[in-house]
Amino acid sequence: MISKYEVQETNKMIQESNLDIRTITMGINLMDCISDDMDKLCNNVYEKITRQAENLVVTGEQISKKYGIPIVNKRISVTPIALIGGATKANSYVPIAKVLDRAAKTVGVNFIGGFSALVHKGCSNADTVLIESIPEALDVTDFVCSSVNVGSTRTGINMDAVGRLGEIIKLTADRTKDRGSIGCAKLVVFCNAPEDNPFMAGAFHGVGEKDVVLNVGVSGPGVVKKALESVRGADFETLCEQVKRTAFKITRAGQMVAKEAAGILDVPFGIVDLSLAPTPAVGDSIAEIFEEMGLEKAGAPGTTAALALLNDSVKKGGVMASSYVGGLSGAFIPVSEDHAMIEAASCGALTLEKLEAMTCVCSVGLDMIAIPGSTSSKTISGMIADEMAIGMINAKTTAVRIIPVIGKEVGEQVEFGGLLGYAPIMRVNPYKCDDFIARGGRIPAPIHSFKN
């Protein structure tokens, strides 16, 4: 029988440490919506999304009430639109972005991901059209998220795409400059993108997935932080054990919600993503975990080691708790979405270079980082290339979501609002990489990709 202590522990996690289910994300395959007529295609897409996800939001709310645990976001991911739009021969996919936005609003989700292209080896015509449509699509829609996979361990890095995306990011920033260049917060450049990631902005429904599937992202940095308070000063074995135990409990809650939601919606359960995802709220921060581990600020020497052990322990605890773990599964370090990271960046403890080093050992990459609007597109491409190289060589997912905030310089701040938070403008290395990026072509696959 459940003891009072266990009931209290769970409820304290929810009430005091911000334990929540961060997102239930319905993945929807749009392949059967393809048409050579753009209007017909848009109608098909709208019809399928609104039919499949009709009850997603209300189901999330029902489950939340039944178990007394908040389910913060309900979202949708769809097949990469570059794969859907090709047959139309259109020279812009903005109409598809608009219909995705409209469908998202109809069913009441707060983000829809999948305005995406997979170009890790090369761009098809449709991929090019999609990439060129990104700035306008992210400007004229509210909830659409976009991602482009430009590299993988198996194929190397498509440097033509990396070069062009530096420019696309600048164009997106410019088009949304009256809103703090927020368009760029909805655009992720990936290496080794997972096909079942429930988290935004990088979610899309992979081509190897079922027609419709339900993925769940758990969260709970606050819970880990709170649990670590009880082992202050203890050695690393004790520290890692405590993270594992906590991750296990968090993930079990996620697994239960995922199964329940899948059952009610009559949709197969996909995966649980074990990521520790912060929010701007105090007590829901990854950087606070570092501080609890004994670092003065995130970014201090020791931060990479702290993140490595955190990420690894979360996985070890979570893997046993769920039958299918997937997505990104690790610790997220989005700067603008974590108040203690923001402080660390503002006081100079955390630099872009340190963040890049940290991405070698955690689940994503340079995430939600605001940089001066005057940064050149080539420099942005250089930053993307560095991050993609880390992913390619280490056979892990890496991502870049940086926001060149037009009209702002180092020392200023940008406010995105809501879950996206606010961020100080960080200093970028001023030396140029123009000639390197201008080479174009593809970086060949690394030697350890030849596993056959």
Next chain:
Amino acid sequence: MKGIITVVGKDKVGIIGKVCTLLSEQEINILDISQTIVQGYFNMMMIVDLTNAKQSFAQVVDSLEKLGTEIGVSIKLQNEEIFDSMHRI
């Protein structure tokens, strides 16, 4: 279906009585009950069976919450499975 009710708040006369009255009106059976008072704070946990409950689970959650507001304590009803899944392998 089993549920766990937790009641937390400043101690006063009649908390258990009011909660139990509501449960009995709803045909909800109490399986286990434990209660402590620490420094004037009332802390109760009940395990209840909602198989024959007159209202839906969500409606009972709301009624209990409303009662809690009336008597100045926090009353929460949750499906037992969340605790089982988090604390049992």
